[in-house]
Amino acid sequence: MTLTLIEGALLVFVLGCALGAALLKDVLASVMAFAAYSLGVSIIWVILEAPDVGLTEAAVGAGIMTILFLLALANTVRPQEDQILERVRFRTVAFVGAFVLVMLATVPSLPAIGADGAANPVVSGEVTQYYLANAYEQTEVHNAVTAVLAAYRGFDTLGEAVVVFSAGVAALTVLRQEVFA
């Protein structure tokens, strides 16, 4: 698959928002750039045919996450800055650039976007094909993502609920409160 205009525009938007979050000095501006970033990412999920992930990202990533950051800012401090942008330190840029170069060196070995058959074992592998072929007969759920999440991997989802519960308890413990006020 080749790069279409809408995908290119979305990737530029997302990367621009991430850069904005990194370089804007004001914390509130950084949080807002991150919210826009999450929105762009959730549209990318829809384009990549992952509507469940897109919905979750839009509700949780762009919604709840932004509220959490704003609550944290309301309870702490938003330092008054005189400059708009952060000062870029070249030592860190060199370090991160080396990391990105090493990671980019792995890109040619990855399957092309949209590949199937032997070129992309994630899509054509035995496990994926098993779930696609049997999920509806075995669980009577049309959505294969829901079938795996709630039926085949129900205990994993229970573990996920335990993680969320523990996070709530941990947040209350750290804040020395008995209830969320």
Added chain:
Amino acid sequence: MLGLLDSHYNYVAVMLLLGIGLYMLVESRNLVKKVIGMNVFQTGIFLFFITLAFRAGGNPPIIEDGGGPYVSPLPHVLILTAIVVGVSLTAVALALLIRIYTEYGTLDEDKLKQLYYD
């Protein structure tokens, strides 16, 4: 080089997002921005997984008679779980930040270091 960008554009974006997230984690002095950087890093990894699950001309994995071909549902499940765990992680990190602020009165990394060693 341009051909590679044309067929692997999402992976290039993944690596750049990982770089931006890492830069924020290392370089930001404000702790809230460090948490944002951690989230950017995470989303980069999510993009990697969802791109691997994609196939050209595939439909969302909602099984119907004669509906195929479908994209792989398994990375989607994994990333759904990862998004929720990421939010829990962010919530705990921000609670810790609020506590740090009530104890020390600042979220600036350098000032915190100074206060801690004094």
